Amino acid sequence: MFKKVLIANRGDIAIRILRACKEMGISTVAVHSQADAKQMNVLLADESVCIGPAKSADSYLNIGAILSAAEITGADALHPGVGFLSENERFARMVETHGMKFIGPKPEHIAAMGDKIVAKQTMIKLGVPVVNGSDGSVSSIDEAKEIADKIGYPVLFKAASGGGGKGMKVANNEKEIEDAFNMAKSEGRSNFGDDTVYMERYLTHPRHIELQIIADNYGNVVCLGERDCSIQRNHQKLLEESPAVILSEKDRTKIYSTVCKAIKQLGYVGVGTLEFLYEDGIFSFMEMNTRLQVEHPVSEMVTGIDIVKEQIKIAAGEKLSFTQKDIKIHGHAIEMRINAEDPSTFVPSPGQVTELYFPGGNGIRIDSHIFRNCVVSPYYDSLIAKIIVHADTRESCIMKARRAMSELVIDGIKTTANLHASLLKNNDIVANNYDIHWLSENLGKI
Numbered sequence: 001m002f003k004k005v006l007i008a009n010r011g012d013i014a015i016r017i018l019r020a021c022k023e024m025g026i027s028t029v030a031v032h033s034q035a036d037a038k039q040m041n042v043l044l045a046d047e048s049v050c051i052g053p054a055k056s057a058d059s060y061l062n063i064g065a066i067l068s069a070a071e072i073t074g075a076d077a078l079h080p081g082v083g084f085l086s087e088n089e090r091f092a093r094m095v096e097t098h099g100m101k102f103i104g105p106k107p108e109h110i111a112a113m114g115d116k117i118v119a120k121q122t123m124i125k126l127g128v129p130v131v132n133g134s135d136g137s138v139s140s141i142d143e144a145k146e147i148a149d150k151i152g153y154p155v156l157f158k159a160a161s162g163g164g165g166k167g168m169k170v171a172n173n174e175k176e177i178e179d180a181f182n183m184a185k186s187e188g189r190s191n192f193g194d195d196t197v198y199m200e201r202y203l204t205h206p207r208h209i210e211l212q213i214i215a216d217n218y219g220n221v222v223c224l225g226e227r228d229c230s231i232q233r234n235h236q237k238l239l240e241e242s243p244a245v246i247l248s249e250k251d252r253t254k255i256y257s258t259v260c261k262a263i264k265q266l267g268y269v270g271v272g273t274l275e276f277l278y279e280d281g282i283f284s285f286m287e288m289n290t291r292l293q294v295e296h297p298v299s300e301m302v303t304g305i306d307i308v309k310e311q312i313k314i315a316a317g318e319k320l321s322f323t324q325k326d327i328k329i330h331g332h333a334i335e336m337r338i339n340a341e342d343p344s345t346f347v348p349s350p351g352q353v354t355e356l357y358f359p360g361g362n363g364i365r366i367d368s369h370i371f372r373n374c375v376v377s378p379y380y381d382s383l384i385a386k387i388i389v390h391a392d393t394r395e396s397c398i399m400k401a402r403r404a405m406s407e408l409v410i411d412g413i414k415t416t417a418n419l420h421a422s423l424l425k426n427n428d429i430v431a432n433n434y435d436i437h438w439l440s441e442n443l444g445k446i
C-alpha cells in the first residue's frame, strides 16, 4: 500500500480523500493556493505545500508546481480528486513518469472518454446504446441541417470537449440551426480551446441516470448501482439520489450487465461513471466521467462501499474484494449540494461564514470544508457542503432530508439551502414526477 498520497485538489473533495487515507494509515500531503492557506484540508493534512497564487491556472492547474510538491514531500501516489486536473491525460502520464502512481484510470482511457465524440463511437462499438445523433463532428451549417432532418427536431449541438453544462445549444427548427451551431462552437472555443461540435436529438422529457462502476487490474468490473441526477439547473446537478426509483428491476439489471461487459472489454481500470438519458424506457449514453464524481456519497450510503478507499486499493494493485452478487442496495440516499450562491439569481456569494450549524443524527452525512468564521473564496467552485441523507425508503429519506434542512444554519453568505428545503416539499418531487427540464420550468414557482 502507498505510504504517502498527495491530494491535488481543494474543498470538500480534498477532505473526503484525506479521510480515506487517514483511515488506511496513509500520510497525506495537501497542496493549496495562497488564497487557501487556511482551508480545513490544509489544517488536517500531515504536510502541506503552497503551489501558487489564487487563480486556478497558476495553482490547482499548475502541473509543474504540483509535481514539484510531490517530489519534495516524497509522495508515492497522487489523487487528483474531482475537476481541475482529474481528467487530464497529460497530467496522468506525467505523474507516472515522475515515479508516482496516479490514482485514476489509464491515460488512454481518460483521453478517449474526454473527447465526447470518440467516447460515443467507442460505446457504440461496445454495444452500449447512445443518444441518436451525428456520426462524428459537424463542420457546416448545411451539414447540420441535413443531420437534423434525419434525426428530427429539436436537436442539440454539443462541444466535443465540453463539460460542466457548457457548450450546449438547442435548435427547435431549421431557422435556429445557424445560431445554435455558431454559439456552441464559440463556447467550445472560449471555454475548452476546441470548437469541434457534434449533434444529438434533444430529448424532451428524460431522466439523467448514471451508473457508478469500479474495475480492478484483473478484469473484475462491478456496478455500484445507479444515481438519478435529474434535478438540474443549466445542465448542472443540484440534488442526486440512489437508487433511481423510476427504473424497473428488469431495466436496471439489463443496463448493469451491458455496461459491465463494455467496461471489461475496454480494459478500463479504476472508478468511473457512465451518464445516460432515460426516456420512455430507453437508455441513451451521453458521456463517461473517468474520475470520482461529486455525488459518489449517495452510492456509498446505499451500497456500504467506500468508493475512495477502493479506488486507492485498486491503484495499489489490489483485487476487488467483492463481486456484483455481493452488491445489495440498502434503502435510499439523497444528496443536496449546498452552493454559496444567491438562491434566486444563482450568482456566487463568497464571504465570511459568521454562523454555522450542520444537522446530524442517524443517517446524516456531511461532506464539507467550511467552518465558523471561514472565508468562502470567490476564486473557485461555489459548492460549500454536501448534505447526504440515508433512510429505509425514498419517503422516509425525504422526511429525514426535510428535518436535516430545518436544522441547517449557514449565516454570513447566501446559499441554495432554502431552495433544497422547498424542493423536498414539492409535490412533483415527492411523487417522483419530474425530468431534467423540470427545475428550469418550475424555478419561479417553488
Ligand code: ADP
Binding pocket: 131, 156, 162, 163, 164, 165, 166, 200, 201, 202, 203, 204, 208, 232, 235, 236, 275, 277, 286, 287, 436
Ligand atoms: P457535461 O459534460 O457538460 O455535464 P453532458 O453531456 O453530461 O455534459 O450533459 C449535461 C446535461 O445536459 C445532461 O445531464 C442533460 O441534462 C443535458 N443533456 C445532454 N444531452 C442531452 C440531450 N441529447 N437531450 C436533452 N438533454 C441533454
